[in-house]
Amino acid sequence: MSDLAMYLEQIIREAHAHPAVNGIVLWASWKPIGCYEMCLTDNNFKNLPTGDVVDKIIWEWTHKGLSGITDVDGYFESSLFHGDYEVTVTHRDVLGGSSLAQSFKVTPTENSHKPLHVKVSA
Numbered sequence: 001m002s003d004l005a006m007y008l009e010q011i012i013r014e015a016h017a018h019p020a021v022n023g024i025v026l027w028a029s030w031k032p033i034g035c036y037e038m039c040l041t042d043n044n045f046k047n048l049p050t051g052d053v054v055d056k057i058i059w060e061w062t063h064k065g066l067s068g069i070t071d072v073d074g075y076f077e078s079s080l081f082h083g084d085y086e087v088t089v090t091h092r093d094v095l096g097g098s099s100l101a102q103s104f105k106v107t108p109t110e111n112s113h114k115p116l117h118v119k120v121s122a
Contacts, residue, residue, distance in 0.1 A: 004038060005049035012057055026054065063087075082106045 001009075015021050028040045028050070040051035047055065061081055067088040068076045076089040083106060090099045 001053075002049045005053045008038070008050050009053045009057065012053075016061075080106050 012024060012026075015024055028038055029035065030039050030041065030043075032043060034043070038050055039048055040054055041047055062083070063078070063080065063085060066078065066085060067090070068078065069090045069092050070076045072092070074091060076087075078087070084103070085106065086101065086103045088099055088101045
């Protein structure tokens with residue numbers, strides 16, 4: 001990973017972790033002759049290391065296809081940011097692996113970074 005990509009990842013993560021931050025806007029201008037400082041893609045729109053960092057973080061924070069298996073007490077735990085989710089939880093102790101699919105919205109609050117607890121019952 002390039003130094004620029006490493007610094008970008010660090011800055012995005014630190015900014016996002018601050019409770020007063022509601023969102024991040026990243027301006028990375030592109031023009032055919034190249035970028036002034038930082039581009040996310042090359043002139044053929046193929047990701048550069050900085051673009052890979054942004055894609056990785058977006059994928060990590062959106063929890064696409066979130067799924068899990070409960071612990072022995074029937075709980076599945078995940079830390080979620082505000083947004084829309086669809087989660088599938090499988091109960092580990094139910095014969096046949098009973099699953100529950102649930103859609104929900106996590107709204108922004110002071111405690112948006114606290115774990116969301118879901119209990120699946122047989």
